[in-house]
Amino acid sequence: xxxxxxxxxxxxxxxxxxxxxxxxxxxxSSACIARHPAGxxxxxxxxxxxxxxxxxxxxxxxxxxxxxVPVSGKDAPGxxxxxxxxxxxxxxxxxxxxxxxxxxxxxxxxxxxxxxGLVVKGVAS
Numbered sequence: 626x627x628x629x630x631x632x633x634x635x636x637x638x639x640x641x642x643x644x645x646x647x648x649x650x651x652x653x654s655s656a657c658i659a660r661h662p663a664g665x666x667x668x669x670x671x672x673x674x675x676x677x678x679x680x681x682x683x684x685x686x687x688x689x690x691x692x693x694v695p696v697s698g699k700d701a702p703g704x705x706x707x708x709x710x711x712x713x714x715x716x717x718x719x720x721x722x723x724x725x726x727x728x729x730x731x732x733x734x735x736x737x738x739x740x741x742g743l744v745v746k747g748v749a750s
Contacts, residue, residue, distance in 0.1 A: 657729040663738070664723040669706055672717060673747040682709040682718070682744045687737040705740040715744035 688699035700708075702723045710718055721742040728735045 652731055655731065659727045661725055662722060663725040664702070664721075666721045667719060669710070669718045669721055669742075670716070672719070672745065675748045676716075676745045677748055678719075679713045679715050679744040679746055681741070682713060683739065683741045684709050685737050685739040687735050690734040690736075692732055699736060699738060702738050702740055705738065706742075709740065709742065710744055713744040715746045717745050717747075718742040719745055 684705045686700035686705055687697070688695060689697045706718055706721070710716065718740075719742060721740065724739040724741070726735075726737040726739060728737075
């Protein structure tokens with residue numbers, strides 16, 4: 626089956642749809658994914674002496690590029706942090722980690738920022 630595949634003209638390869646289909650499928654499904662921490666902080670703002678933990682929170686924002694043309698934008702990590710705090714009604718985020726994830730497909734790319742942490746609210750003494 627594979628004997629002489631790369632020495633025959635392209636027309637001969639195209640006559641065998643199964644081989645050509647496998648080659649296209651392998652190309653289209655291949656991807657490269659890179660993931661690494663972009664930042665770690667104990668807190669987004671100074672904490673009062675006493676506070677209440679409202680719970681864990683996570684948000685992400687991605688920029689998508691199709692055929693080298695950007696089709697969506699990505700929010701800054703600071704904007705994601707503000708959204709997380711407002712959603713839970715807190716005053717700060719503690720144990721903050723910001724992660725960067727880049728996924729490269731042959732024709733589509735995504736560039737994502739992921740923010741995780743615990744939302745807290747200061748307690749008046």
